[in-house]
Amino acid sequence: MQTIAEKLRLNRQCIGVVMTMGALHEGHLSLVKLAQQTAGTVILTIFVNPSQFGLNEDLHQYPRPFEQDTALAKAAGVDFLFAPEAESIYPENYQTTVECSAVARGFEGERRPGHFKGVATIVTKLFNITKPHIAVFGEKDAQQLAVIRRLVEDLNMHINIIEAPIVREKNGLAVSSRNIYLSTQERDGAAILYKGIRHAEKRVAEQGHNLQEIAEEIEKMINATPGCRSDYVGFVDEATFEPVETAEAGIEYRLLLAMYSGTVRLIDNGKIRA
Numbered sequence: 001m002q003t004i005a006e007k008l009r010l011n012r013q014c015i016g017v018v019m020t021m022g023a024l025h026e027g028h029l030s031l032v033k034l035a036q037q038t039a040g041t042v043i044l045t046i047f048v049n050p051s052q053f054g055l056n057e058d059l060h061q062y063p064r065p066f067e068q069d070t071a072l073a074k075a076a077g078v079d080f081l082f083a084p085e086a087e088s089i090y091p092e093n094y095q096t097t098v099e100c101s102a103v104a105r106g107f108e109g110e111r112r113p114g115h116f117k118g119v120a121t122i123v124t125k126l127f128n129i130t131k132p133h134i135a136v137f138g139e140k141d142a143q144q145l146a147v148i149r150r151l152v153e154d155l156n157m158h159i160n161i162i163e164a165p166i167v168r169e170k171n172g173l174a175v176s177s178r179n180i181y182l183s184t185q186e187r188d189g190a191a192i193l194y195k196g197i198r199h200a201e202k203r204v205a206e207q208g209h210n211l212q213e214i215a216e217e218i219e220k221m222i223n224a225t226p227g228c229r230s231d232y233v234g235f236v237d238e239a240t241f242e243p244v245e246t247a248e249a250g251i252e253y254r255l256l257l258a259m260y261s262g263t264v265r266l267i268d269n270g271k272i273r274a
């Protein structure tokens with residue numbers, strides 16, 4: 001892959017990369033589309049990265065429909081599909097990791113210790129392997145996107161990071177590879193995350209500047225939905241991901257939500273302007 005990427009660069013091709021863990025869905029395909037609008041050559045990576053999963057997480061159950069993914073990638077017009085084996089990415093004597101500090105600390109970083117270290121490490125490695133000019137990541141994983149932006153800036157990577165909007169199902173549920181774990185009933189219940197975002201937009205638009213109070217209202221809404229349990233709801237500063245309790249007029253904040261639907265953990269987020 002490195003040799004191919006180097007040749008593409010020598011031929012003055014603009015390389016775009018879309019990194020995924022497979023189980024491709026509409027959301028991933030929207031990232032590919034966005035990459036194709038900016039780059040002449042698009043590389044799609046599929047790698048279920050073990051180092052970003054915690055001990056009690058779903059690494060071994062994570063869906064791996066490789067043939068279906070290959071067909072979807074082809075149909076989407078991807079130029080190269082890079083799908084390495086774990087042993088070639090992390091050989092026996094592997095020792096190096098990449099870690100981002102403040103922006104990776106709260107929310108997902110707190111609930112999933114080591115997760116962002118695993119993400120920052122694999123993203124750095126895949127950047128080095130695919131040598132892209134641009135990379136598209138989904139807004140769905142907003143904190144991951146903030147970590148990657150920090151990483152690229154701090155390590156002088158000279159890659160343009162493009163943010164792709166969240167793709168939602170009809171009921172508002174954000175499209176995710178993990179949605180296949182949900183029953184029809186759970187899918188309906190999980191739409192409460194999107195209702196929470198809409199509630200926040202409405203409350204903030206009505207001059208509700210006490211963000212802490214609004215977050216508590218959303219937690220109550222989630223916990224009142226059968227089968228749903230809130231993990232966290234909070235507003236953060238868009239760049240630093242530091243929690244914010246009181247809104248200032250004219251500023252845009254990011255509302256972060258995580259909840260359990262049965263045993264399935266789901267995350268979502270929305271931009272809220274005060």
Ligand code: PAF
Nearest residue numbers: 019020021049119122141
């Ligand atoms: O968002 C994902 O699917 C993963 O975290 C990523 C960026 C492909 C790294 O493994």
